[in-house]
Amino acid sequence: TPELYGICALASIILLFETGLETDLRLFLRYAVAGGAVGIGGVIVSFAFGNVATMLFSEMIFGKSLGFFAPECLMLGVISTATSVGITARLLSEKRKMESPEGVTIIAGAVIDDVLGIITLAVVLGVIATRSRGEGEGVEWGRIGVIAAKAVGIWLTATIAGILASKRIGFLLKLFKHPSSIAMMALGFALILSGFFEEAGLAMIVGAYVAGLSLSSTDISHLIRERLKPIYYFLVPVFFRVM
Numbered sequence: 001t002p003e004l005y006g007i008c009a010l011a012s013i014i015l016l017f018e019t020g021l022e023t024d025l026r027l028f029l030r031y032a033v034a035g036g037a038v039g040i041g042g043v044i045v046s047f048a049f050g051n052v053a054t055m056l057f058s059e060m061i062f063g064k065s066l067g068f069f070a071p072e073c074l075m076l077g078v079i080s081t082a083t084s085v086g087i088t089a090r091l092l093s094e095k096r097k098m099e100s101p102e103g104v105t106i107i108a109g110a111v112i113d114d115v116l117g118i119i120t121l122a123v124v125l126g127v128i129a130t131r132s133r134g135e136g137e138g139v140e141w142g143r144i145g146v147i148a149a150k151a152v153g154i155w156l157t158a159t160i161a162g163i164l165a166s167k168r169i170g171f172l173l174k175l176f177k178h179p180s181s182i183a184m185m186a187l188g189f190a191l192i193l194s195g196f197f198e199e200a201g202l203a204m205i206v207g208a209y210v211a212g213l214s215l216s217s218t219d220i221s222h223l224i225r226e227r228l229k230p231i232y233y234f235l236v237p238v239f240f241r242v243m
Helices: 002-022 025-030 032-056 058-062 071-081 085-094 101-133 141-164 166-174 179-199 204-215 221-242
Strands: none
Touching: 002 085, 002 179, 002 204, 002 221, 025 032, 025 101, 032 058, 032 071, 032 101, 058 071, 071 101, 085 101, 085 204, 085 221, 101 141, 101 204, 141 166, 141 179, 141 204, 166 179, 166 204, 179 204, 179 221
């Protein structure tokens, strides 16, 4: 139902916001390149596996032999690249591995995977559209390039701006003085950034993670986490049950 979907959306934002708060910013920056390699490698390998597997079993599934660039193979390849950052984050948090080099690398890779997934989908839809019009027409690489630049640009800009402005954001939040008010306004910041990412065509949970990461190095991050725990424990299990 729309109501249950709304609860799950809010729960996923809280989950990734909490994950961002738990992330060691210095470790994140140190392993950003490794995380990028993991994310890129994950997309390439997953797409190739999904596509080739569909090719091999196309006779059984579709009743006909399909090639690598068949729309069915391309779409199932894209589907194979999707990951759940939420499940990854919860497992690492439960095992208390969020602040380890491996945990930071996995989370960074999963976030980058989400951004690259949007770009991969745009490329595949462009190829499918070209094939549906006939082999003579070329893929609209210019439009795909704009989508790719937009996705990567928004994500990088928001992340860098959030990290650079973290102390100022923390100062503004502390003006509310009461611990619960500070935590609620921080959650409001995460919701706004999540909505911005969603409107920009990116995953809202990436926005929530960026918001948490921005506040992770401030002196109020522990306070925010403690005050949000009751909401976290109430909503997040609903998200996982629906998933």
